[in-house]
Amino acid sequence: MPTPPFGVMLVNLGTPDAPTPQAVRRYLAQFLWDKRVVDAPRPLWWLILHGIILRIRPGRVAKAYQSVWTEEGSPLMAIGRRQQQALIQTLAERHGQAIPVELAMTYGNPSLKEAGLKLRDAGVERILVLPLYPQFSRSTTAAIFDGLARALKPCPHLPELRFIRDYHDHPGYIEALAARVREHWSAHPGERGKLIMSYHGIPKRYADRGDPYFRHCEETSRKLAQALGLDEGAWMMTFQSRFGREEWLKPYTDETLKTLAKEGVEHVDIISPAFAADCLETLEELQVENRDYFLEAGGKTYRYISALNDRPDHIALLADLVEQHTKGW
Ligand SMILES: C=CC1=C(C)c2cc3[nH]c(cc4nc(cc5[nH]c(cc1n2)c(C)c5CCC(=O)O)C(CCC(=O)O)=C4C)c(C)c3C=C
Ligand SMILES: [Fe+2]
Numbered sequence: 001m002p003t004p005p006f007g008v009m010l011v012n013l014g015t016p017d018a019p020t021p022q023a024v025r026r027y028l029a030q031f032l033w034d035k036r037v038v039d040a041p042r043p044l045w046w047l048i049l050h051g052i053i054l055r056i057r058p059g060r061v062a063k064a065y066q067s068v069w070t071e072e073g074s075p076l077m078a079i080g081r082r083q084q085q086a087l088i089q090t091l092a093e094r095h096g097q098a099i100p101v102e103l104a105m106t107y108g109n110p111s112l113k114e115a116g117l118k119l120r121d122a123g124v125e126r127i128l129v130l131p132l133y134p135q136f137s138r139s140t141t142a143a144i145f146d147g148l149a150r151a152l153k154p155c156p157h158l159p160e161l162r163f164i165r166d167y168h169d170h171p172g173y174i175e176a177l178a179a180r181v182r183e184h185w186s187a188h189p190g191e192r193g194k195l196i197m198s199y200h201g202i203p204k205r206y207a208d209r210g211d212p213y214f215r216h217c218e219e220t221s222r223k224l225a226q227a228l229g230l231d232e233g234a235w236m237m238t239f240q241s242r243f244g245r246e247e248w249l250k251p252y253t254d255e256t257l258k259t260l261a262k263e264g265v266e267h268v269d270i271i272s273p274a275f276a277a278d279c280l281e282t283l284e285e286l287q288v289e290n291r292d293y294f295l296e297a298g299g300k301t302y303r304y305i306s307a308l309n310d311r312p313d314h315i316a317l318l319a320d321l322v323e324q325h326t327k328g329w
């Protein structure tokens with residue numbers, strides 16, 4: 001077999017190995033100890049994390065994971081595997097040669113190290129890292145960068161590396177989102193809801209200190225609204241999945257849905273452009289929890305628009321990103 005010209009590392013956040021309190025505790029202990037995610041002073045944060053959060057949260061969150069778990073495991077992992085297989089197939093068709101693609105998770109399994117070793121065993125000397133986060137944030141994309149550097153520390157020699165920082169305004173990404181929304185509209189003709197674009201939040205403090213995430217979300221939202229020909233009043237950008245007590249990016253998705261319903265908005269369609277794959281935060285928080293808030297506050301229809309997952313136009317976008325960032329390899 002010829003040596004592959006390069007390999008691709010697709011990276012997402014990570015998910016527990018099982019929907020049990022023990023597995024969730026292990027996952028959260030690694031995830032929430034990362035300074036890129038929670039930047040609180042270490043000794044104090046260790047006491048809060050191990051003394052309070054990891055005693056209470058895993059039980060509740062494991063129940064939420066149980067409600068979305070599938071026969072193939074956690075949705076984030078199952079969809080990640082499908083994305084990986086589809087990308088392998090598309091790249092082979094485009095290159096006329098097998099290009100190794102490994103799926104890695106910043107936290108939990110398969111680890112960045114494990115994926116790196118598999119690429120090395122496939123004879124790869126050049127790696128393109130493709131974080132599955134369209135919008136850059138220190139808490140996600142930069143955490144991958146740190147994790148990779150840590151994973152490579154014991155290596156006597158390094159692969160050549162390229163790292164995709166973001167693709168929040170890539171025309172292929174915007175068009176794939178727009179196609180997904182149009183498809184949703186044709187599946188539900190009749191009353192068209194206000195389009196809510198709900199992004200995973202981050203602490204406002206991170207944005208104030210230069211994290212471009214808010215700006216990237218704004219740009220994605222504006223471009224998506226433009227591609228769909230939506231007037232200002234027909235869409236909104238909101239932020240979900242708050243954690244802890246400090247202020248996060250606003251407006252908050254849950255509060256907005258309650259307010260909209262009280263103001264007489266009866267129908268909403270909700271999409272979450274920051275998630276390349278459906279996961280706990282979309283399938284439970286958006287599809288179930290937030291629906292209840294909206295309907296209880298007087299809303300009539302609430303429809304969640306699934307993520308791009310392994311749709312062909314999404315995989316084509318990932319292949320385009322690979323092509324653009326491996327020029328000269
Ligand atoms: C504690 C701070 C958190 C920050 C900052 C944060 C940013 C962030 N996260 C994602 C994507 C995902 N997050 C997911 C789950 C999740 N996120 C946090 C906390 C922060 N996220 C927690 C504690 C959890 C676990 C669930 C819980 O305990 O509530 C997931 C889903 C994983 C799954 O298994 O399905 C994703 C994906 C982004 C994009 C982001 C900032 C831009
Ligand atoms: Fe998160």
Ligand SMILES: [Fe+2]
Nearest residue numbers: 241280281285
């Ligand atoms: Fe959540």
